[in-house]
Amino acid sequence: MISEVFITCALTGSGDRPNYTNVPVTPQQIAESAIEATRAGAAVVHIHVRDPATGRGSRDPALYREVVQRIRKSAVNPVINLTTGMGCALVLGGAESPLPPATGTDMAGALARLVHIEELRPEICTLDCGTLNYGTRDELIVVNTPATVRAMAARVKELGVRPELEVFDTGDLVMVHDLIKEGLIDGPPLIQLCMGISYGAPSDPTTLMALVHRLPPGAVYSTFSIGRMQLPYAALAPLVGANVRVGLEDNLYLSRGRLASNADLVQQAVEILERIEVRVMNPDDVREKLALKGYA
Secondary structure, eight states: OOSEEOEEEEOOOSSOOTTOTTSOOSHHHHHHHHHHHHHHTOSEEEEOEEOTTTOOEEOOHHHHHHHHHHHHTSSOOOEEEEOOOOSEEEEOSOSSOOOSOOTTOEEOOTTGGGHHHHHHOOSEEEEEOSOEEOTTSTTEEEOOOHHHHHHHHHHHHHHTOEEEEEESSHHHHHHHHHHHHTTOSOSSOEEEEEESOTTSOOSSHHHHHHHHTTSOTTOEEEEEEOGGGHHHHHHHHHHTTOEEEESTTTOOEEETTEEOOHHHHHHHHHHHHHHTTOEEOOHHHHHHHHTOOOOO
């Protein structure tokens, strides 16, 4: 067990949720939600953006720019963590005729997925470490080949941004160890153990511990699970040496039938942690712990 943790709030994600009014969509809504979550106790805000016209996930740099500028001009100063997980969606045509790819495919090159990172220089950006059959749609594959992951890791290192290595299953940790061995990741490695995603690692504690036992030495890591397991994982995380992630990207509800805000979920996580006598770190604590370089 660890005695202090930081909370990451994953604000909105990129999944299709057009009927949920609690999910922030516009840059202003996303930025305001980030500010509220920080005031509630989040040290890190993890940011996707959405097309304001459709509500669907986007990788438009202009949308990231507006969100980040609004947060940086505010009275709070969270560690900003931008996703690089867009541009890797392959939707096959079906079991008998997989090609050509179907509607919903969005595949971009490694450097194209980093355009907003190059411009905005967040302190952290995510780096997905493997390919996954993503369970929200039968033919959807989230594609991250070893060559793509290495190219993105190399460029992120050049930019001075700390990658958060996203691990969805045990094979992703093989990639993590390879990246470290090849000198593509500066220490301490920052890792997110993502649990409960369909066709990835299930959210049971035995599987979580299998991942924990395969982490590289000295890793700083967080863990989360989706849906109703999100807040129980806030309690479980420090028991296995992990930091905490909550937010509407992973779970929409505060309790059965009661929609949450990001600040609500952070507040609940803070209360859980304080009740088990775990100190919640602030953004500057995290900057020191991870030796973050800040932004220009």
